[in-house]
Structure formats: structure tokens, C-alpha cells
Amino acid sequence: MTTRSRVALLYTQPETVLDDLCRVCDLAGMAEALDPRATTILKDNIS
Numbered sequence: 001m002t003t004r005s006r007v008a009l010l011y012t013q014p015e016t017v018l019d020d021l022c023r024v025c026d027l028a029g030m031a032e033a034l035d036p037r038a039t040t041i042l043k044d045n046i047s
Contacts, residue, residue, distance in 0.1 A: 006029050007028065010023060
């Protein structure tokens with residue numbers, strides 16, 4: 001079975017960044033891609 005990558009982008013503001021992060025994770029299908037029972041570390045790539 002092959003899987004396709006999914007990318008989600010969202011404009012955000014300092015006041016809404018935490019809510020927007022939850023929304024972008026939902027839009028990207030993160031819950032379907034990662035096992036909620038496993039420990040997962042996500043690397044941020046902010047320069």
C-alpha cells in the first residue's frame with residue numbers, strides 16, 4: 001500500500017497560534033498518520 005504526503009498551510013497570528021496549530025494538525029491528517037499510543041517527537045524547522 002502506498003501513502004501520499006499531505007501538506008497543510010494556515011495563516012496565523014500570535015493571538016491564535018496555538019488554536020491554529022491544532023487546526024493545521026487536523027487538516028494535515030496527523031491523527032491518522034501517527035499512532036496516539038506511541039511516543040512521537042516532532043522536529044520544528046524554524047530558522
